[in-house]
Amino acid sequence: MNVQYHVIIVGSGIAGLSAAATLAGHGLDILIIDESGHRGGQLLRKTRLRPSCFSKFEPDLMKSKGFDLVRTINKDPDIDWLFNARVLGIFKDRRLLVHIEDIKTHGEKASEKIIEVRAENLILATGAREKYLPFKGWTLPGVMSLGSAQILMKSYGVLPAHNTLIAGTSPLMMVLASEILGNKGKVTALVDENSMIKKLTFLPLIKRHWPKLLEGAFYTSRMVLNRVPVLQGYRVIQASGNKGFQSVIIAKTTPRGDVIQGTEVRFFSGALLVGYGFAPNIELPVQAGCKLEYQENKGGWVVKVDETLESSCRSVYAAGEITGIAGAKKSFIQGKLAAISILKKVGKINARNPKKIFTAEIQRLLFLNHQQTAYSSFLNRLCQVPASAYAAIPDETIICRCEQITMGTIKKNIQQGFDTISSLKKATRCGMGRCQGRICGPVIFDIITALTQKKPEHIGCSLSRAPVKNVNIKAFLNS
Amino acid sequence: MPFPRIGSRTMGANTMGNRKLNFNRDLRIASVQRGPKIMLMVNGKKILAYEGESVHAALIAAGIQNFRITKTGESRGVLCGMGICYECLVTIDNIPDQRACMTMVRDNMEIITEVPLFQKQKPEENNMNGNE
Numbered sequence: 001m002n003v004q005y006h007v008i009i010v011g012s013g014i015a016g017l018s019a020a021a022t023l024a025g026h027g028l029d030i031l032i033i034d035e036s037g038h039r040g041g042q043l044l045r046k047t048r049l050r051p052s053c054f055s056k057f058e059p060d061l062m063k064s065k066g067f068d069l070v071r072t073i074n075k076d077p078d079i080d081w082l083f084n085a086r087v088l089g090i091f092k093d094r095r096l097l098v099h100i101e102d103i104k105t106h107g108e109k110a111s112e113k114i115i116e117v118r119a120e121n122l123i124l125a126t127g128a129r130e131k132y133l134p135f136k137g138w139t140l141p142g143v144m145s146l147g148s149a150q151i152l153m154k155s156y157g158v159l160p161a162h163n164t165l166i167a168g169t170s171p172l173m174m175v176l177a178s179e180i181l182g183n184k185g186k187v188t189a190l191v192d193e194n195s196m197i198k199k200l201t202f203l204p205l206i207k208r209h210w211p212k213l214l215e216g217a218f219y220t221s222r223m224v225l226n227r228v229p230v231l232q233g234y235r236v237i238q239a240s241g242n243k244g245f246q247s248v249i250i251a252k253t254t255p256r257g258d259v260i261q262g263t264e265v266r267f268f269s270g271a272l273l274v275g276y277g278f279a280p281n282i283e284l285p286v287q288a289g290c291k292l293e294y295q296e297n298k299g300g301w302v303v304k305v306d307e308t309l310e311s312s313c314r315s316v317y318a319a320g321e322i323t324g325i326a327g328a329k330k331s332f333i334q335g336k337l338a339a340i341s342i343l344k345k346v347g348k349i350n351a352r353n354p355k356k357i358f359t360a361e362i363q364r365l366l367f368l369n370h371q372q373t374a375y376s377s378f379l380n381r382l383c384q385v386p387a388s389a390y391a392a393i394p395d396e397t398i399i400c401r402c403e404q405i406t407m408g409t410i411k412k413n414i415q416q417g418f419d420t421i422s423s424l425k426k427a428t429r430c431g432m433g434r435c436q437g438r439i440c441g442p443v444i445f446d447i448i449t450a451l452t453q454k455k456p457e458h459i460g461c462s463l464s465r466a467p468v469k470n471v472n473i474k475a476f477l478n479s
Numbered sequence: 480m481p482f483p484r485i486g487s488r489t490m491g492a493n494t495m496g497n498r499k500l501n502f503n504r505d506l507r508i509a510s511v512q513r514g515p516k517i518m519l520m521v522n523g524k525k526i527l528a529y530e531g532e533s534v535h536a537a538l539i540a541a542g543i544q545n546f547r548i549t550k551t552g553e554s555r556g557v558l559c560g561m562g563i564c565y566e567c568l569v570t571i572d573n574i575p576d577q578r579a580c581m582t583m584v585r586d587n588m589e590i591i592t593e594v595p596l597f598q599k600q601k602p603e604e605n606n607m608n609g610n611e
Contacts (some may be wrong), residue, residue, distance in 0.1 A: 035562060037583070042561065129563050141544040141556025148560030151580075156536035157511030183508045243554050244544045271544075401558075401566065404549060434565035439558070470565070 002080070005031045007342060008096060008119035010087050010284065013041025014062065014328045015125035015320025017069040018335030024076045026348045031117065033082045033098060035469075039070045041127055042147065043328050045154040062328035089466025090288035094119045094315060099471050113478040114471075121315045121342045124285055125335065128278040128299070128321035131442050133168075133385050134397050134407070136238040138274070142245025146172050146275035150179065159185040161270030165248055167191035167236045169383045170275035174219040177228060187228045188269040191250050193276075194382060195233030198255065202381055212375075235259060235389065239272055248272050257386025277383025279442040280322040283464040289313055294456035296384075297377035298324030300442055301461045307366065308341035309334060317341065326376030333369050340365070387450040390443070399447070400440040402433020410447060419452050420460050421445060434470060437462045505540045517586040528584045535560065535567050535579035538592070546579055548593040570594050 006028035009016045016032060017040065023030055034041070044066045073079060088097040096119065101112045130145045132138070142161070146168065149160040163186035166173045177187045223230055231250065237259065238249045252263035278299055282292060285303045291312035293304040303318040305311050311318050317338040320331035340362055393399070395408035405428050418427040421444060430444055431437025437444075441462050448459050507513075514530030519537060528537035535557050538546070545554040547568040558564040560580050567579040570591040579590075 036581070129561070130559065139553060139555060141546065141554050144557055145559050148557055148580075151560045152536055152539060153508065156532050156540075157508045157513070158532075158536045158540045159506040159508060160539065161506065183510070185508075244556065401555070401564070404551060404553075434568075435563060438563045 002029060002031075003116065004118045005029045005080070005120070006346070007031070007121045007123065008033065008094075008117060009123045009125060010096075011041060011125035011127055011320070012039050012081075013125055013127050013320060013331060014043055014066050014069075015127075015331035015335035015338075016041070016123065017044075017066065017073060018332045019123050019125065019319060019339040020073050020076075020079055020335075021069050022336050022339035023342065024073065024078055026343060028078065028346070028348070029080070030078055031080045031082065031119075033085050033087055033096075035084070035086045037083050039073075039081075040066060042151075044070060045151065062332065065332065066328070086469040086471075087284060088114070088469060088471060090122065090284065090316070091466075094122050096122075097466065099467070099469070099475055111478070112472065112475040114475050115479070119315075121317065121345070123317045123319055123335075123338050123342075124288075124290075124303070124311075124322060125318075125320040125331070126281040126284050126322055128280050128325055129438060131276045131279045131299075131383070132274065132439065133236075133276045133389060134393055134399055134443060135236050136394055136397050137240050137245070139398050139401055140239055140241050140245040141243070142241065142270070143239055143272045143274065146170060146176050146273050149271075149273045150176055153179055153183060157183075159183060160273065162186065163188045163269050164271045164273055165189050165191065165267055165269040166273045166275075167193075167234075167248070167250070168273075168275035169193040169385060170277050171216070171379070171382060172275050173273075174216060174223070176273065176275075178219040178222045181222055181226050181228070187223075187226070188267055189229045189231060190223065191234045191236065192230065192232045193235050193253070193385065195253075195255065198233075199382070202378055231265075234265075236272070236274065237264065245269075245272055253389075257388040259392065276385055277380060278321065278325045280325060281438075282322055282461070283436070283438070283468045285311065285316075285318060285322060286461065287464040287466055287468050288316060290316060290318065292461055295324060297380050298326070298373075299376075299380050300445065301456075308344075309338040310341065315345075324373060324376055325380055326372050327379065330369065330372035330376065333365055333372060337362070337365050337369060385446070387446065390446045391450040393447070399443060400428075400430035400433060400437075402435050402439075403429045403431075405430040405440075407447075410444065411451065414448060414451050419448055419454055420458065421448070421462050422460060424448070425462065431462055436464070436468075436470075505542065507540050517584060519584060520587065520589045522591055530584065530586075532584050533580055534569065534571065534577075534582045534584055534588070534590060537584050538569075538579060538590070543592060546592050548595055550596055552595075554593060 008031045010033050012032050012034040085098050085100045088099055096117050099114050130147050152158045165188040166177050177190050180187050234250045235253050237251045247268045249264050249266050252260045280302050291304045292301045295302055302324045303311050303322045305318050305323050309317045319334040319338040393407045397407045399407050413427045418424045425431045517528050519526045519528050526541045544556045547555045555566045558566045562581045568576045569579045571577040572589050
């Protein structure tokens with residue numbers, strides 16, 4: 001461990017890995033920091049299958065590419081790793097405060113402390129988290145996100161429940177249902193908010209990415225073979241149960257997104273998995289002072305970057321989902337692009353160095369990056385929930401799960417004029433709990449937009465201050 | 480009602496002929512290779528887990544969905560599963576409010592779920608100044 005690095009990469013997902021792989025071998029000191037204990041972020045989670053099992057069909061090319069990256073980087077002596085570590089803040093001259101935990105193997109309690117590292121160049125690749133559409137009873141145990149179920153199955157080989165109902169707008173629903181069936185679990189039903197007609201209108205946006213349709217067809221056929229009921233154009237209205245989730249009521253929606261009364265159906269299930277697309281993890285860039293921009297087709301507030309992927313802060317680069325939700329391929333390309341920008345800046349590649357990556361390569365990557373961004377608009381439009389759905393949330397529904405703030409309270413305060421994220425936060429405490437608005441932030445943004453029709457720039461984005469992640473005071477005392 | 484008894488009909492993998500259902504005991508997928516067996520104490524009961532699992536996976540596999548309890552007495556369980564939502568807080572080895580999804584299981588780990596707020600007060604001797 002040094003205290004100074006040429007490049008520090010925050011997040012070891014696809015973007016972080018591809019940046020590290022490109023930077024390696026140029027004599028630069030590189031540090032990768034990741035909050036979890038494994039390499040590869042949320043996408044690269046490998047299930048250890050029994051040897052007797054034949055290898056499963058993997059329709060996702062990016063994953064195998066990602067695992068290759070992990071293998072090559074593992075051997076590189078230039079790269080230092082910090083696992084189970086969270087960056088609490090980025091300060092002047094790219095000084096990072098990092099909270100590290102020593103996980104001891106047997107019986108002993110973990111010791112934690114805070115260290116300071118300095119980066120000449122910083123790549124932020126903090127990824128994304130899931131978005132939600134609150135409904136009555138979404139706080140019941142047993143209501144989980146799609147990603148949560150995927151982590152359970154892939155990392156730990158555990159099914160979320162004996163039978164599962166999947167609902168939402170995300171194309172990931174299909175993938176997950178297929179995975180559950182592949183692991184011999186049961187899927188009660190798949191409830192898709194998007195009607196068939198709505199999906200077809202988005203089809204022209206897919207353009208060059210038609211192989212994704214084949215992937216979709218593969219999952220659909222699995223659904224049909226297993227006789228899973230697929231309901232399109234339905235929305236979850238209410239989840240109920242005694243101490244945990246037991247049943248869910250869904251209802252048909254109009255193309256504009258209003259619920260049609262009298263079409264309610266009740267399903268009984270062990271768990272409800274919901275997915276309404278993704279929101280970028282912008283807390284750390286916001287704390288660092290990077291400028292944001294609101295892009296509806298990129299998943300909301302994203303970090304504003306120039307063509308070299310440098311943010312408004314000098315030598316702070318952003319790559320992957322935080323510059324716009326678009327999936328693994330774009331993250332891979334952007335990680336590479338950010339790394340090349342840094343290599344160019346420090347003079348490791350130039351016109352006299354023909355063996356290394358060249359202008360043509362950069363042009364190609366920029367083109368690919370542009371292409372992926374086009375695909376992202378298809379993805380994000382598909383995931384988007386109509387504004388009327390947010391406006392129609394019943395008053396007793398909890399919006400901020402940590403502080404237990406209901407829709408009624410939020411509505412009342414918006415009507416009183418607290419129509420920005422920051423003022424609403426001060427007026428109601430929504431977003432002040434343990435998750436620091438990571439779950440309810442995007443929801444509250446959409447609620448204010450739906451109720452007031454104000455511009456995104458007016459509503460704004462939640463402020464983040466150091467420490468951006470919760471940390472025990474003990475950690476400071478140890479340092 | 481367009482879909483009357485749909486939820487109660489048997490469907491899913493078990494309708495596919497001779498496919499065997501493997502969750503007679505818990506929710507673990509049979510085809511996955513696991514680490515050595517270990518024991519956890521969850522709310523005073525012994526529960527089987529495997530090394531390399533997270534606490535939340537072990538609890539869900541054992542059929543426990545309720546993890547924390549709010550100020551007003553509502554039960555909450557896992558939501559995001561990746562350390563963002565803080566809904567899976569449990570008491571682990573007498574340390575309250577640990578994220579179950581970010582903590583790996585250890586042998587003889589003592590886990591208490593749904594600890595009400597008034598029971599969370601740490602005893603005075605609990606080390607505030609280091610690891611000693």
